[in-house]
Amino acid sequence: MLIPCPWCGPRDEAEFHYGGQAHVAYPADPAALSDAEWARYLFFRDNPKGPFAERWSHAAGCRRWFNVVRDTATNEIHAVYRAGGQRPVSP
Amino acid sequence: MTGERPSPPARFEPVSDGDLRIAEVPFRTQVNLRLDPGGPAAGDIGRALGVPLPAEPGTYGSADVDVLWLGPDEWLVVGEPGRERELETRLRDAAGTGHVAVTDVSAQRTTLLVAGPKARDLLAHGCALDLHPRVFGPGRCAQTMLARAQVLLVARDGDEFMVLVRPSFAGYLVAWLLDAAAEYVSGQPG
Numbered sequence: 001m002l003i004p005c006p007w008c009g010p011r012d013e014a015e016f017h018y019g020g021q022a023h024v025a026y027p028a029d030p031a032a033l034s035d036a037e038w039a040r041y042l043f044f045r046d047n048p049k050g051p052f053a054e055r056w057s058h059a060a061g062c063r064r065w066f067n068v069v070r071d072t073a074t075n076e077i078h079a080v081y082r083a084g085g086q087r088p089v090s091p
Numbered sequence: 092m093t094g095e096r097p098s099p100p101a102r103f104e105p106v107s108d109g110d111l112r113i114a115e116v117p118f119r120t121q122v123n124l125r126l127d128p129g130g131p132a133a134g135d136i137g138r139a140l141g142v143p144l145p146a147e148p149g150t151y152g153s154a155d156v157d158v159l160w161l162g163p164d165e166w167l168v169v170g171e172p173g174r175e176r177e178l179e180t181r182l183r184d185a186a187g188t189g190h191v192a193v194t195d196v197s198a199q200r201t202t203l204l205v206a207g208p209k210a211r212d213l214l215a216h217g218c219a220l221d222l223h224p225r226v227f228g229p230g231r232c233a234q235t236m237l238a239r240a241q242v243l244l245v246a247r248d249g250d251e252f253m254v255l256v257r258p259s260f261a262g263y264l265v266a267w268l269l270d271a272a273a274e275y276v277s278g279q280p281g
């Protein structure tokens with residue numbers, strides 16, 4: 001699989017490190033969370049069959065983190081955008 | 092400090108054939124530079140280096156040093172051996188009070204020279220990048236994997252490549268290069 005780094009262009013997947021689901025916001029007031037809510041923030045992630053916004057790091061290249069919308073069933077990459085960016089609206 | 096140099100990390104008999112040269116170029120000065128390319132220090136540092144910080148990913152500029160793009164806010168300044176202090180001072184002076192990180196990383200990597208008409212073919216044995224001169228010609232550099240070792244690959248004029256590799260991987264990478272080179276070097280079993 002080739003992953004298009006937003007800085008370096010398409011590179012072999014072996015150069016990348018996977019970072020799990022993207023856009024999981026840190027709780028605004030962590031101290032206010034119950035143990036169950038904290039566990040949900042830490043451990044619960046979506047597991048779709050289809051497009052999934054996830055974080056990748058170009059570990060063997062420019063070492064930047066960025067976001068990828070990848071189809072978990074086909075590995076087709078629908079979008080690549082920089083860390084902190086908004087997930088593009090899918091067609 | 093005893094003033095003695097350590098041995099070169101790779102330590103091997105250089106290859107010199109009509110089509111292929113492989114040699115170690117050890118102890119080159121390497122200074123890592125991190126700053127905001129849009130900030131005020133970027134221009135001053137470019138002037139101090141004699142070449143603007145390259146903004147295009149995977150490229151480098153040259154003056155009396157090479158300035159290699161490593162990331163959108165990160166560069167590697169590479170010069171002749173023994174220039175660590177001078178370059179670090181030059182960069183710090185140019186940075187002034189700006190928000191700039193200057194780090195001597197000369198010991199982080201050694202350099203292997205791979206040159207000659209067969210250099211591209213040899214590197215392509217273990218590198219997934221398109222090394223065709225149209226794509227990866229002089230002036231281009233890339234951090235990538237060569238034979239599963241992390242390297243910084245630099246394309247220079249005349250079919251010449253610099254392969255910067257961590258010292259702990261250098262022995263392995265040289266063994267791999269010499270093995271892959273067997274078919275290109277005359278007088279060696281193929």
Ligand SMILES: [Zn+2]
Pocket residue numbers: 005006007008009058061062063064
């Ligand atoms: Zn990259």
